[in-house]
Amino acid sequence: MAKTADYYQLLGVPRNATPDQIRSAYRKLAKQHHPDVGEAPDGAERFKQISEAYEVLSDPERRQRYDMFGSGQGLGDFGIGDLFETFFGSEFRRREPRGPMRGADLRMEIEVDLIDAVKGGARTIRVPRLETCERCEGSGAEPGSKISTCATCNGRGEVRQVQQSVFGRFVNVSTCPRCGGSGKTVDALCTRCRGEGRERRDHELPLDIPAGIDDGQQLRVAGEGEAGLRGGPSGDLYVLIRLREHAFFRREGDDLVHVLRISPAQAALGADLEVPTIEGVTAPVKVPGGAQHGQMVRLRGKGVPHLGSS
Secondary structure, eight states: OOTTOOHHHHHTOOTTOOHHHHHHHHHHHHHHHOTTTOOOTTHHHHHHHHHHHHHHHTSHHHHHHHHHHSSOSSOOOOOHHHHHHHHHOGGGSOOOOOOOBOOOOEEEEEEEOHHHHHHOEEEEEEEEEEEEOTTTTTSOBOTTOOEEEOTTTTTSSEEEEEEEETTEEEEEEEEOTTTTTSSEEESSBOTTTTTSSEEEEEEEEEEEEOTTOOTTOEEEETTOSOOOBTTOOOOOEEEEEEEOOOSSOEEETTEEEOOOOOOHHHHHHOEEEEEEOTTSSEEEEEEOTTOOTTOOOOOTTOSOOOTTOO
16 A cells, blocks of 8 residues: 555544544444455455554554654554454455365274284274265266356355345355355266265275284374365374273283282292293293282283384
8 A cells, every 4th residue: 555545544533543443443444345345346455455554553552653653664464364354253254165175084993802902913994984986986977977167156166145234245155055165067966976976885994003002092094084075185094992801911001910819828938830921821930938919920021012112
């Protein structure tokens, strides 16, 4: 805008206007001249001017400098859109036409045996999900049919409706009901997916279980969620691990605990015994003389590997 433009005249307030008067004037003019509301050819420039004026006059220090020197003194880029949204909310934000859309993330839960959690390994899981339609390859159109620009929204994927209120004219933006936001229409919908571009199928997926994983931890498999729309990328798959109870062991962090039952004589005198291990073989354990109920005897290296250490 011109450097000689008077900010007070732009807002229609006197030079001794209070902050409330300046704020009220800006609100009124902003609603009147916002590009999505008004139809005047110079509406966008006018909106920029009054927003710049408010940005300066609403700040006590900048207003004082303006009153002294008649300049915004390095106003620069001040984000008109953010300023307007602060007053009136995000419904006035310009919307871009809907293009490719990322598929939804999926979450599922599986049970894992303790030995598989300790040693790690691979298994196959079945994932029910939306996948790209094999017949139309995601376009939603029957093979051989014509794909055209939507006549209702002219390819924008959205329609605008002007509404009148006590505050002036407002523009309501909504997804085009004819094309569903894609901006395209087809002569014949795909007979397999009925125009969705995706179909639900069960997918068998190999899953690597890392050694040391614990109950309640989650694995992320990138790109194995539901297929995207209109060529968008697939979402991710999150797998929650639940451990099955084991007949001989319970897990406590990276340790495995086995309850060994001994006789009073073995507890008093001590004994050399054998205990099972998670590998399926036995290991020797020395029970010290005078052992007490609940006392722990440690076997080094017979527990759970720390997750990510191998």
